[in-house]
Structures are given as C-alpha cells and as structure tokens.
Amino acid sequence: PTPSLPLTLILAATPSLGIGRAGALPWKSLKADMAFFARVTKRVPGVGGGVGAAGAAGASPSPSPTNRPTKTQNAVIMGRKTWDSIPPRFRPLAGRVNVVVSRSGAVAGLDAAREREKVLVAGGLGEAVGVLQKGVVEEVGVGRVFVIGGASLYEQALRMEGARRVVLTKVGREFECDAFFGVDLEGEGARGKGWVRRSRGQLEEWVGEKVEAGEEAGVGYEFCLFEREG
Numbered sequence: 556p557t558p559s560l561p562l563t564l565i566l567a568a569t570p571s572l573g574i575g576r577a578g579a580l581p582w583k584s585l586k587a588d589m590a591f592f593a594r595v596t597k598r599v600p601g602v603g604g605g606v607g608a609a610g611a612a613g614a615s616p617s618p619s620p621t622n623r624p625t626k627t628q629n630a631v632i633m634g635r636k637t638w639d640s641i642p643p644r645f646r647p648l649a650g651r652v653n654v655v656v657s658r659s660g661a662v663a664g665l666d667a668a669r670e671r672e673k674v675l676v677a678g679g680l681g682e683a684v685g686v687l688q689k690g691v692v693e694e695v696g697v698g699r700v701f702v703i704g705g706a707s708l709y710e711q712a713l714r715m716e717g718a719r720r721v722v723l724t725k726v727g728r729e730f731e732c733d734a735f736f737g738v739d740l741e742g743e744g745a746r747g748k749g750w751v752r753r754s755r756g757q758l759e760e761w762v763g764e765k766v767e768a769g770e771e772a773g774v775g776y777e778f779c780l781f782e783r784e785g
C-alpha cells in the first residue's frame with residue numbers, strides 16, 4: 556500500500572489548548588509567531604538552492620517528463636473558516652500551494668485569490684491529501700504538507716495515519732477561546748498514542764532555523780515539536 560503522505564500540523568495554543576475565538580486568533584497579535592509560521596510553512600527542505608529549487612522535495616515521486624516541476628513549494632491545507640479568517644491581502648498564503656477544504660465548495664474571494672497563486676478546493680481532507688499525494692500540482696512540485704487549521708481539520712488530520720508531526724507554539728497565558736485543539740500532546744493519552752516531544756535541537760533541524768522562546772507585549776511563547784512514533 557502507498558504510505559500516506561506525511562502531514563505536519565502547525566498551530567499556536569494557550570495552556571488550555573485554545574486556538575481560536577469568534578473566527579479569529581484569540582490574541583491581538585503575536586508577530587514573532589506569525590513570522591515563524593510563515594517562514595516554516597514556506598521553507599522547502601533539502602538540496603541547497605533554496606526556495607524553488609527543482610526537485611527540492613526529496614519525497615516527491617518522479618513526475619512524468621511532460622509535467623516535470625520547475626519549482627517546489629510546500630502546501631498548506633486549511634478548513635474553509637480558516638481561509639475566511641486570513642486577511643484577504645494575505646490569501647492565498649504566498650509561496651505555498653493553498654488547499655481549502657469545503658464540503659459545499661463555496662469559498663469566499665476565490666477569483667481574486669486565484670489571480671495571485673494556486674488555490675485548490677477539496678471536498679474533504681482525504682481528497683486534499685489525495686491531490687497532493689501525486690507530488691505535483693499544476694507544474695509545481697509539492698514539498699512538505701502542513702495542516703493549518705482549524706479545530707475541525709486538526710481533528711480529522713489527527714485521525715489520519717499520515718499525521719506524523721505537530722509544530723506547536725505554546726502561548727504562555729490564557730485568552731478567551733471558543734475553539735480548541737483536541738489533543739493534549741504532553742498528557743498521558745497522547746503518550747499512549749505514540750506522541751513524543753522532540754528536543755529544541757531536533758525542532759531546529761526540522762524547521763531549518765534557530766528557534767528561541769520569547770515574549771511579546773507581555774505574552775510569552777515557546778516553539779515545540781512533537782512526533783508520532785511507530
């Protein structure tokens with residue numbers, strides 16, 4: 556059987572795992588975290604050359620000669636409400652293949668968005684993964700695949716075998732939230748399901764940059780990596 560495409564969930568959460576409030580992030584802004592999110596989801600690993608280097612995604616299957624990718628980008632899969640939550644000037648997220656999951660297929664602002672970058676619409680997470688699994692989307696090689704929320708999509712992703720990794724920003728204090736991440740990765744339940752926290756060095760190696768905890772407007776934050784073993 557084809558091994559499932561590795562998925563990385565990326566999110567920021569309060570100590571009680573709050574991730575959202577009224578269709579937006581719970582905090583006013585955590586610029587350092589948002590910048591980390593943008594760099595990490597854009598950076599394609601491997602073979603020198605940097606962003607857009609041909610064939611940079613070591614894991615992608617060999618494409619047929621007729622659709623050989625000339626560049627590789629990571630992909631971000633998001634739920635329709637998360638798409639709505641991104642300021643129109645920032646969507647689609649630049650330099651990444653954007654996939655929006657919408658059961659009805661209705662996605663606001665698509666025409667304008669499509670003039671900027673590739674945006675795919677999938678009817679479910681399985682369909683989104685299936686499209687990306689081919690390794691090429693309209694001439695663009697697919698590198699890492701990130702699930703960027705929200706709560707419902709994270710839950711579906713965690714049930715998939717491909718969900719190997721969570722890049723979590725721990726936000727140091729509580730904010731009022733109405734959307735939560737479903738798994739306490741440091742709790743007993745998660746350990747039992749194979750989730751382990753990796754070291755800061757392993758996180759740095761995976762994201763390809765030094766990481767440092769910090770504080771912004773009195774709010775502390777810390778970047779963590781969890782992986783599922785087995």
Ligand code: FOL
Binds near residue numbers: 593
């Ligand atoms: N993961 C982490 N660590 N922090 C987050 O805030 C986060 N947010 C989402 C998913 N994973 C996350 C979903 N929400 C943008 C806005 C909201 C959003 C995700 C992304 C956005 O506009 N991103 C731009 C950068 C904008 C800026 O620099 O202010 C991007 O290019 O990624």
